Amino acid sequence: MRAGAALREAQGYALAGAADRCEDALERAQELYQAVGEPPYGTRSLVDQVAVFRAWAFYDLGRHAEAAAILDTQLPLIAPTALRARTRFGLRRALAYAAAGEVDHACELVTGLLDDIRQVQSATVHTDLTAFSKLLSRLRPAAGREVAGEISEILFPG
Template sequence: MAEEIGDDEAALRWTDRAVDLAEAAGDHDLASYAFVRRALITYYKGNAADTVALAARARSRRFPDRIRGLAAQREAQGHALAGDYDACMRALDAARLLLSSGQHDTEAPALGTTHLGDPAAMITGWCLVDLGRPRQAAKHLDRECAAIPGHALRTRARYGVRRALAHAVAGEFDHSCELTGRLLQTTDCVGSATIATDLRRLARTLARHPRRPAFLAISAHLNASLAPAGR
């Protein structure tokens, strides 16, 4: 919750507290997942090197496959941020195998999102945006977003905004505006600082064509959603 309101320092403190409590209770795996959580904060700060380094610390073979898979996904996002396509795809391949294996580990806690049918496929689309391949990204994200359950509002908002961004960067302006308009009520409801990061990037991309009717139809709501008082 602290992370979602944009308080990274509090988010890190609570992460450390959760690790301390888990270790006191005999759960030593949560400490490894904390690296994945910390890497998400550095990702949203635009720090590719720290994102990769933190995620890599959770990929030890002594940790459960699901945690290693989530770490590999985060590492892939860091590589994408750095523009390293090959390293990103290798990490995604590892994530796919580990998460598939982790599904059979009934003792492992359900860490990370549980609303994605194929997390590695969705994160592939996410990474392709950062890698400057928006058309490929849009194909992945279109397919995977269609499979998100209707009640999973935060997940729909998070990946839906990234999907709209992919279409915008690919030059599919009107379609991106249409997707954005459908998402704004959900993003307002969720009120997430991390989702707002992508929404601001999307807004900057769409604002390059301020006179287009599709943009004018959503601009007031989009600006209100991004205003400090609206979050």
């Protein structure tokens, strides 16, 4: 329970832009999880909850390329049967790439997730898909035109 609280604390510090405090909370969470072995609290779909939280904290701190790199290593570790987790963190990986300036690659990643996004009924996925859509609207990449239409159909079904 304390490890989960430390992860939430890290997330709050990241949102506040307090990088050092965020890192301290992430390290504390890592130590607490290691002390108990298997995490008794939170999702069981993630092999390393701290790494995934670190990625999203880095995203919130503006360290987008680092966030994408962490998610590159963590996403393959999520079981293929954990559709919601794979979709959620796959979409966050695409957001990190887009924010890091690799918008075409991000669009490719989202294109590969569209069927899964349609299957997963998740408010978090919907929120992240909306954020990705807004990013595409602002950046207007050539690769984003087709995926933007499909995203719009998902977000605003006829």
